[in-house]
Each structure stands twice: as structure tokens, then as C-alpha cells.
Amino acid sequence: xxxxxxxxxxxxxxxxxxxxxxxxxxxxxxxxxxxxxxxxxxxxxxxxxxxxxxxxxxxxxxxxxxxxxxxxxxxxxxxxxxxxxxxxxxxxxxxxxxxxxxxxxxxxxxxxxxxxxxxxxxxxxxxxxxxxxxxxxxxxxxxxxxxxxxxxxxxxxxxxxxxxxxxxxxxxxxxxxxxxxxxxxxxxxxxxxxxxxxxxxxxxxxxxxxxxxxxxxxxxxxxxxxxxxxxxxxxxxxxxxxxxxxxxxxxxxxxxxxxxxxxxxxxxxxxxxxxxxxxxxxxxxxxxxxxxxxxxxxxxxxxxxxxxxxxxxxxxxxxxxxxxxxxxxxxxxxxxxxxxxxxxxxxxx
Amino acid sequence: xxxxxxxxxxxxxxxxxxxxxxxxxxxxxxxxxxxxxxxxxxxxxxxxxxxxxxxxxxxxxxxxxxxxxxxxxxxxxxxxxxxxxxxxxxxxxxxxxxxxxxxxxxxxxxxxxxxxxxxxxxxxxxxxxxxxxxxxxx
Numbered sequence: 001x002x003x004x005x006x007x008x009x010x011x012x013x014x015x016x017x018x019x020x021x022x023x024x025x026x027x028x029x030x031x032x033x034x035x036x037x038x039x040x041x042x043x044x045x046x047x048x049x050x051x052x053x054x055x056x057x058x059x060x061x062x063x064x065x066x067x068x069x070x071x072x073x074x075x076x077x078x079x080x081x082x083x084x085x086x087x088x089x090x091x092x093x094x095x096x097x098x099x100x101x102x103x104x105x106x107x108x109x110x111x112x113x114x115x116x117x118x119x120x121x122x123x124x125x126x127x128x129x130x131x132x133x134x135x136x137x138x139x140x141x142x143x144x145x146x147x148x149x150x151x152x153x154x155x156x157x158x159x160x161x162x163x164x165x166x167x168x169x170x171x172x173x174x175x176x177x178x179x180x181x182x183x184x185x186x187x188x189x190x191x192x193x194x195x196x197x198x199x200x201x202x203x204x205x206x207x208x209x210x211x212x213x214x215x216x217x218x219x220x221x222x223x224x225x226x227x228x229x230x231x232x233x234x235x236x237x238x239x240x241x242x243x244x245x246x247x248x249x250x251x252x253x254x255x256x257x258x259x260x261x262x263x264x265x266x267x268x269x270x271x272x273x274x275x276x277x278x279x280x281x282x283x284x285x286x287x288x289x290x291x292x293x294x295x296x297x298x299x300x301x302x303x304x305x306x307x308x309x310x311x312x313x314x315x316x317x318x319x320x321x322x323x324x325x326x327x328x329x330x331x332x333x334x335x336x337x338x339x340x341x342x343x344x345x346x347x348x349x
Numbered sequence: 350x351x352x353x354x355x356x357x358x359x360x361x362x363x364x365x366x367x368x369x370x371x372x373x374x375x376x377x378x379x380x381x382x383x384x385x386x387x388x389x390x391x392x393x394x395x396x397x398x399x400x401x402x403x404x405x406x407x408x409x410x411x412x413x414x415x416x417x418x419x420x421x422x423x424x425x426x427x428x429x430x431x432x433x434x435x436x437x438x439x440x441x442x443x444x445x446x447x448x449x450x451x452x453x454x455x456x457x458x459x460x461x462x463x464x465x466x467x468x469x470x471x472x473x474x475x476x477x478x479x480x481x482x483x484x485x486x487x
Contacts, residue, residue, distance in 0.1 A: 072389035076399030088378035148401035242385030319477035
């Protein structure tokens with residue numbers, strides 16, 4: 001199926017995929033906030049939100065409405081254009097990276113085989129890293145445009161932290177490309193469905209990637225940019241109403257994106273152990289449903305890990321954060337590339 | 350001579366959904382900002398409301414202070430190392446096709462990178478504790 005042959009079907013299918021993926025992510029984000037509050041409450045022996053709807057299940061909707069109806073304040077001392085633009089820049093990249101993440105085995109629609117990924121790019125992972133690194137601009141601009149001391153400190157810290165750990169993120173996955181010979185995420189998943197999950201082949205890369213993913217999303221133990229005990233709220237101190245919520249949606253969507261990336265790169269994507277691609281194909285379109293459930297289970301489990309770690313490990317000091325990144329993870333990642341090279345020496349030599 | 354300005358149809362096919370998603374992301378952000386501006390409660394202006402947040406105290410000095418030179422050093426090092434990582438990507442993709450030559454070549458490249466990293470660490474560019482700051486002269 002291509003745009004030049006059947007433009008209407010092409011646009012319709014892609015629009016459907018975009019709407020499904022973005023809405024799944026936004027609903028997961030909304031309920032991840034509730035889950036975070038519930039799990040935090042249980043870990044601290046509290047009850048958590050339980051007033052809005054049974055079990056607090058309508059809490060995200062109440063929160064969203066409240067954000068919209070709060071006073072939309074732009075303080076007098078800020079740089080107005082950048083102040084309004086920053087939350088949008090922080091939010092958009094974490095939605096755009098979803099384009100290259102394969103969520104299920106292909107489905108057959110009206111005789112066409114449709115891959116369940118918005119854009120099956122052959123440079124998938126490069127595109128993903130390029131776009132996700134733009135999120136740092138939102139944070140830095142928010143800190144700078146606020147023209148206030150705490151946001152500036154938060155923004156500057158965030159920029160140094162996010163660019164440092166982006167390095168480890170990019171370096172840790174080189175080994176996977178050496179073994180698979182492709183940057184297309186769909187191919188990486190297919191190889192794992194019929195083979196072994198990459199987290200067993202590349203355990204060092206897996207650990208480095210997970211640590212870097214925590215630092216990239218500014219989550220505890222690496223939440224220095226918004227360390228509330230010293231910086232009030234970090235880069236979004238001066239924000240209120242929906243603009244504040246947009247930073248939150250951006251953060252949770254980024255958590256979803258990285259969880260999905262861990263699932264795709266290391267945990268086999270939609271694969272279920274002992275099921276091969278033929279088993280999925282024999283189920284027809286139900287194979288896609290089963291695969292999607294398997295994929296979402298992995299993503300949600302990893303998002304639970306984010307919340308779990310938040311209440312388990314205390315925050316790093318800034319020098320410890322930088323030392324861990326530059327002096328520990330970077331050399332380990334470099335050595336890992338060489339080790340992976342030795343284990344996967346080119347055949348026939 | 351082929352016309353290099355025409356976008357190949359495969360690229361259009363591949364990237365059209367990305368453009369559509371970018372459009373969705375922009376409109377989602379715009380709806381949030383405009384919606385909150387339209388629906389939000391119209392509060393009364395007050396000079397205290399317009400002042401920077403400093404835990405309830407009168408703001409002291411200007412908001413944009415000078416910050417440590419270490420942040421600039423980290424930014425420069427990031428650019429250097431990130432370019433090296435980007436060099437690794439195409440090599441990694443064709444690693445199986447290059448044969449042993451590719452392995453030894455990259456061993457040399459990574460050694461140079463490692464020596465560079467060692468120099469940076471010894472020079473103290475990544476020391477966030479020392480009082481004398483980064484880039485000691487000795």
C-alpha cells in the first residue's frame with residue numbers, strides 16, 4: 001500500500017494508527033499518574049486518592065478538568081513567548097517518538113498487510129534518539145524564560161544531565177546493531193521473536209540502558225532538575241494550570257516511550273516465550289491482539305518499575321550523578337562494544 | 350542527470366505518517382495552551398503575583414545568575430563524544446559485512462576515544478567536587 005496508489009486508504013489507515021497509539025499513550029499517562037499516587041500511598045502505608053469515583057478511578061479526569069479551569073497565569077517578569085512555548089516543546093517530542101515503535105505483529109486489512117507501527121523507518125532508532133533529545137530544549141527554555149533563580153538552576157542541571165546520559169543511551173545499544181545489522185525496530189523485534197531476547201544476549205547494555213532511561217526522564221534517583229527539597233519544583237516552579245500539566249504529560253509520555261523502547265530493544269517487543277512468528281501468523285488478526293497485550297504488559301511492568309524505584313532509592317548528589325555517568329557507565333559501555341564485537345566476530349573469517 | 354530535488358516516493362511513503370503525527374502533536378499542545386487560556390479563571394492582577402517565586406521572601410537580585418563553567422565543559426564534551434557515538438552507528442550496522450578489517454579498525458578508533466576520555470578524566474574536567482574548578486593547569 002502506498003500513497004500514490006491508494007491515497008485515501010493510505011491516509012485512513014495511518015490516521016487510525018496515529019489516533020490509536022496516541023490515545024493509548026495519553027490514557028496510560030493519565031492513569032500512570034493515578035497509579036503512581038496509589039502505589040506511593042501503599043508503600044507509605046496510606047490509602048491514596050479514593051474520593052473521585054470507585055477506587056479513585058475518575059481522579060485523572062477530575063485533575064485534567066481542574067487544570068483547565070485554574071487561572072492561566074503568566075507572571076510579569078518572564079519572557080512571555082518562550083514561557084508559553086516551553087511546555088509545548090517539552091511535550092511534543094515524547095509524542096513524536098512513538099512513530100517508530102512497533103506495537104504488534106502486522107494485521108491484514110482489506111487484503112493489505114499493515115505493519116503495526118506508525119512509520120516503519122529504516123533509520124528507526126536514529127530518528128527516535130534525534131527526536132527524544134529535543135525534549136531537553138523544553139526544559140532549558142522553561143528554566144531560562146522563567147527569569148527566576150530556582151527554574152534557572154533546574155534548567156541548567158537538566159541540560160547537563162540529559163545530554164550526559166544521552167551518550168550512554170546511544171552507546172549502550174551499539175552492540176545490538178552489531179549483532180542484528182539493522183536500525184529498523186521492526187526487524188529487531190522479529191529477530192527476537194524467532195530467537196532469544198536481547199536482554200540475555202546483551203545484559204550489560206540492558207543495565208546501562210535502563211539506568212540511562214531513568215536519568216533521561218528525570219526520574220528518581222536522578223530527579224536533580226526538579227529536586228523539590230532544594231529547588232522548590234525546579235524548571236516548572238513558575239508554571240501553573242494546563243501549562244504545568246503539559247510538563248507532566250511530557251514526562252509520563254517519555255516514561256512510556258522509554259518503557260516501550262526497553263520492551264522493543266531488549267524484551268522482545270510483542271513476543272511471548274515459546275511462540276514463534278508462525279504461531280502469531282496462524283492466529284491471523286488475533287495474533288496482533290495477543291501480541292499487543294503482551295507488549296503492553298511489558299511496558300506497564302516497566303512503568304511500575306519506575307514507580308517502585310522512586311520509593312526505593314534516594315536521590316543522587318549532582319557530582320555523584322555526573323561521576324556515575326561519565327566515569328563509570330561511559331567506559332563500561334565502550335568496553336561492552338568491544339566485548340560484543342569479540343562475541344559476534346564476522347563469520348567466515 | 351537525475352533530478353535531485355524530487356523527493357523519492359518511498360521517502361514520502363515512509364515519512365508522511367511522521368508528518369501527520371507531528372501535526373497531531375502540535376495541535377494537541379495548541380489545544381492545551383489555548384484551552385487553558387480560554388477556560389481558566391480570570392484572576393485579579395496583583396504585583397506580588399507577578400513577582401518571581403522565592404519562598405515568600407522579597408526577590409533579591411535578578412533572576413538570571415551566572416552559573417558554573419562546568420556545565421559548559423560538559424556540553425562541549427558531550428558534542429565530542431556524541432559525534433564519536435554517531436560514527437559507531439553505521440559501522441555497527443555493516444559490522445558483519447566488513448570482516449575482521451572492520452573489527453581491527455574500530456578497535457583503533459575506540460582506543461583513541463578511550464585515551465581521550467582518560468585525558469579528560471585526568472585533567473579534572475569532570476570533577477564536580479574540587480574547589481579549584483575544572484581544567485586545572487597541571
